[in-house]
Amino acid sequence: DDVAVLVPAAGMGVRLGPGAPKALRTLAGEPLLVHAVRRVAAAPSVGRIVVAAPPDDVESVVALLRPVAHVVVVPGGATRQTSVSLALDAVGEAFPIVLVHDAARALAPVELIERVAAAVRDGHEAVVPVLPVVDTIKQVDADGRVAGTVDRSVLRSVQTPQGFSRETLVRAHAAAVDEHTDDAGMCEKIGVAVWTVPGDERALKITRPLDLEIACLLLDLG
Template identity: 70%
Template sequence: MTRTTTVSSDIDSRDVPAPHRRKDVAVLVPAAGMGLRLGGGTPKALRELAGEPLLVHACRRLAQAPSVAMIVIAAPPAEVEAVRAMVPAATVVPGGATRQLSVAAALAAVPETIEVVLVHDAARALAPAELVEAVAAAVRSGREAVVPALPVVDTIKRVDTGECVLETVDRAPLRVIQTPQGFRRVTLVRAHEHAVDEHTDDAGMVERLGHQVHCVPGSDLALKITRPLDLLIAESLLAAHPL
């Protein structure tokens, strides 16, 4: 696969005052999945939005966050060199057969000197740097695990196997969870070491360890691009919120 789009700027060269550059965060981006609901035979993270791969959009925004010291991408094994060319400022490792294995592979590349680790889906390609900073700050404050969350706005009903409504669920305590999700590095390492089932959510793995997961306000820009319709919505958001 030949790509010419790159995220080539050095993360340390952003125009951010030195006192505000904490540089204590690694962001893991599992990007090896195919994303069948989006259609086509291209890995989901490499599908294009406005002429550039979702992965490039995501990493460009991650690189805007002053706290980010490194980005580690778990790429499709056959696309490792192509992804390195797209995002030269990132560390790129071969991803696994599942999201969980890809996160574990990326986590293994993070040095022990980095204490805060975020996990971010390339499919949330427009998540703003401010959201990255909010999650990182909450972990720094002493939280073991932090997730961005939005209130549920739709009416939710529980149904039986015949699709008959059993009850209307109170939506007040419900939240839609986004990424990046943030963790103390040692907590995330321990969660992966003790995982016995397949998880699609790293915070869920930490919950299984008995740790509390804290919510911070999410962002409408951090929508997950899963279906073709989501690409159209993301294009409109990108036009309204360019970098």
């Protein structure tokens, strides 16, 4: 248990439509955050979990997760990057490996969490799980005219959990000036080599209403 996992869960879920903050929206009767934390807590490497909760829901998140796992809950920020930073501040130096895992990827399996942690343990400072891109990707100009077709064989979709040596993630966050959509991007910015491991379809990011339906089917499949 050399791994701490930061779980950014403070987003509003605008693309999911009106309702509670996304991490608190339910899937098969339980909030997405409960699904996510249960899986993280089941990973043998994990010794500490820090959740960045919607600032108005800290108390309810503490109560919600008490029966699920031992977690530290901090109020999140206005952006994902700030939420991760605030959670990182709450991690002690006892954990040399830090994973960042979106609550919205509620069904990421234990094997994926362990695969990312193992790659960091093997000496990679920054690790991302990736999947091949299935669609043909085109570049489009402002008028909607196709400007070209991108070679998708060199492209990958990136998931979470992303894994880092603690020192690298602290350094990347300290150096960040602009907003990044993932933590590996901040590491790239300071010249850290980022390694890839195979991702997992079950770690899909629940973003739009259809994703909730898909997640529901995945749960039924066991």
